[in-house]
Amino acid sequence: MRAVLAPEALEAIVEVLRRRDWRVVAPTVRDKAIVYGEIASAAELPVGWKDVQAPGSYRLERRGDEARFGYAVGPQSWKRELLAPSVRLLQIERANGSFKVAKKAAETARTAFFGVRPCEVAAIKIQDRVLIGGPYADEDYLERRKNSFIIAVNCGEPAENCFCASMGTGPKAEDGYDLVLTEILDGSHRFLAEAGTDEGAELLAELPQQPAEEADTAAAEKVTDTARERMGITLDRSDVHELLLANLEHERYDDVAKRCLACTNCTLACPTCFCTTVDDANDLSGGAGERIREWDSCFTAQYSEMHGGGTRRSLQSRYRQWLIHKLATWNDQFDTQGCVGCGRCITWCPVGIDIREEVVAIRVTQEAKS
Amino acid sequence: MADLPTIAIWKFSSCDGCQLTLLDCEDELLGILGRVQIAYFPEATRAEIEGPWDVSLVEGSVTTPEEAERIKEIREKSGLVVAIGACATAGGIQALRNWANVKEFASIVYAHPEYLETLETSTPHSDHIDIDLELQGCPISKAQLVDALLAVLSGRRPNVPTSAVCVECKRRQTPCVQVLGTPCLGPVTQAGCGAICPSFARGCYGCFGPKETPNTVSLAKRWSEMGASEDQLLRAFRTFNGYKPAFREESARHGG
Numbered sequence A: 001m002r003a004v005l006a007p008e009a010l011e012a013i014v015e016v017l018r019r020r021d022w023r024v025v026a027p028t029v030r031d032k033a034i035v036y037g038e039i040a041s042a043a044e045l046p047v048g049w050k051d052v053q054a055p056g057s058y059r060l061e062r063r064g065d066e067a068r069f070g071y072a073v074g075p076q077s078w079k080r081e082l083l084a085p086s087v088r089l090l091q092i093e094r095a096n097g098s099f100k101v102a103k104k105a106a107e108t109a110r111t112a113f114f115g116v117r118p119c120e121v122a123a124i125k126i127q128d129r130v131l132i133g134g135p136y137a138d139e140d141y142l143e144r145r146k147n148s149f150i151i152a153v154n155c156g157e158p159a160e161n162c163f164c165a166s167m168g169t170g171p172k173a174e175d176g177y178d179l180v181l182t183e184i185l186d187g188s189h190r191f192l193a194e195a196g197t198d199e200g201a202e203l204l205a206e207l208p209q210q211p212a213e214e215a216d217t218a219a220a221e222k223v224t225d226t227a228r229e230r231m232g233i234t235l236d237r238s239d240v241h242e243l244l245l246a247n248l249e250h251e252r253y254d255d256v257a258k259r260c261l262a263c264t265n266c267t268l269a270c271p272t273c274f275c276t277t278v279d280d281a282n283d284l285s286g287g288a289g290e291r292i293r294e295w296d297s298c299f300t301a302q303y304s305e306m307h308g309g310g311t312r313r314s315l316q317s318r319y320r321q322w323l324i325h326k327l328a329t330w331n332d333q334f335d336t337q338g339c340v341g342c343g344r345c346i347t348w349c350p351v352g353i354d355i356r357e358e359v360v361a362i363r364v365t366q367e368a369k370s
Numbered sequence B: 001m002a003d004l005p006t007i008a009i010w011k012f013s014s015c016d017g018c019q020l021t022l023l024d025c026e027d028e029l030l031g032i033l034g035r036v037q038i039a040y041f042p043e044a045t046r047a048e049i050e051g052p053w054d055v056s057l058v059e060g061s062v063t064t065p066e067e068a069e070r071i072k073e074i075r076e077k078s079g080l081v082v083a084i085g086a087c088a089t090a091g092g093i094q095a096l097r098n099w100a101n102v103k104e105f106a107s108i109v110y111a112h113p114e115y116l117e118t119l120e121t122s123t124p125h126s127d128h129i130d131i132d133l134e135l136q137g138c139p140i141s142k143a144q145l146v147d148a149l150l151a152v153l154s155g156r157r158p159n160v161p162t163s164a165v166c167v168e169c170k171r172r173q174t175p176c177v178q179v180l181g182t183p184c185l186g187p188v189t190q191a192g193c194g195a196i197c198p199s200f201a202r203g204c205y206g207c208f209g210p211k212e213t214p215n216t217v218s219l220a221k222r223w224s225e226m227g228a229s230e231d232q233l234l235r236a237f238r239t240f241n242g243y244k245p246a247f248r249e250e251s252a253r254h255g256g
Helices: A009-019 A118-132 A139-146 A198-205 A214-231 A240-245 A252-259 A265-269 A315-334 A355-369 B017-023 B026-033 B065-077 B085-090 B093-099 B102-109 B142-154 B165-171 B216-225 B230-237 B245-252
Strands: A002-005 A023-030 A033-038 A049-054 A057-062 A086-095 A098-103 A111-116 A148-153 A179-184 A190-195 A276-282 A288-295 B006-011 B037-040 B053-059 B078-084 B133-135
Touching (some): A009 A023, A009 A111, A009 A198, A033 A049, A033 A057, A111 A118, A118 A139, A139 A148, A179 A198, A240 A315, A240 A355, A252 A355, A252 B216, A265 B165, B017 B026, B017 B078, B017 B085, B017 B142, B026 B142, B065 B078, B078 B085, B078 B142, B085 B133, B216 B230, B216 B245, B230 B245
Parallel strands (some): A111 A148, A148 A179, B006 B053
Antiparallel strands (some): A002 A190, A023 A033, A049 A057, A086 A098, A086 A288, A179 A190
């Protein structure tokens, strides 16, 4: 089911969803960036804004038009809604010489993600595989995932650090959404909307719309084709698995360690990284305790700490662990790729380390050898 | 009462802000007092219990010959010694004297500097004795102090992250201020404050001191590219925690 929507129909999307008790979370401008937040009106979308990204740099600029989705991805990802930054796993209470374990009460609100980029749809599918795809599902994630509704928006203007075309995850979403929009700025400003699920079709049916003509679908196709061409292929993943595993002791890791801050920004901005830490706390009376799970990162020394010390003390070893897991061993472990090419790890690295350049630097010496 | 562990709070060269953090634990204070005996805490009580003590919280740095002796005595009579705050763990802001001439300062400030008996340097307690736990920060985090006391009382490890402030920014969804154009010490500074300054669009100024494996050289290089002068870099790294080795070495690379 597909249709053409006028820009004003976005307001109807928000209205219908809210009427049906969905909390609508969408891109919005805050703190000089495009972040995700709950909106009550489509007017809160970043209308007429674009993001100018470079390694370690992000700026918002005016576009000169009224585009609703004229930017790429910002500092946050939908991970914040599904694999929440902080979750209470358990509450434990002392009772009659024994103790009682209380499960966390389900407090998940039905949430519609409005404006999910194709790379982010791909990231959600990867986290689904990792967190609920095996025999032991992450209950909190599962609960939030069941209560989510995805409105994807295909990409027309990738940012400088976008490389979804290299990773095969964009700029056009193929599946994994309830409804997908393509914003067409050429000619009259309009959106091509296509339902991906029955729920998506139900929502679409309630919106003011025009039938989609062949010219509309062609225009939408052109939007994503142009975006794909603009990005080109900047990370060759065809041989990256063999390349990285064949170069475990590469001198490039010494070089990157001079730049890497081990600050964790890349991993926490990454929409697929899922590392967490679990801490126990107790109250003053000694009668109750709780177990909290929070975002963590393989870049911290404490992350690999166990009896006898940490296993990844050097920055070389931490960067290598992340790069190889993300681009190679993740595939072996989960049978999906780990990177979706959103470019967040490049933009939000405070010193601008570019994962694509690191791979190229390793490939160059490999090619020289052979 | 007699079975409760004893806790003594000691002041060295400091502003008292860190030990006042204990009094600032308004919601938790009565609970804490119900589980320990305060043996020495002049900010709160005149009552005193003689040592040995189960736990000593030590605030302030060592700046006089008397303090250098006193901390050894406290160490001998204490089960656990917890150093609290930037002064106790790094030498504090007064460690700026370590790059200057104390006699000159004293002659300007005091009418009779000859009555002063002071050391040439301000140093953390770890330069003088073995420390069991350090809580960094100027001032320390109330939550970390309460957690540390609870950990001692219940025989578990305290939850003291050694990772960067960045982890806290990301958890609270604050966009990176450095990437947005404001130089920030967060990537080399230890978490614990809750990433307060970046949440107000300010760069972190390092009041919690260096994190584990801080790559100050790389961060300083980026600050230079962003337009920071050598003098600004020297001053950024030489504040409350300026004498902590990682920051001390970095400030030295920018002059002085």
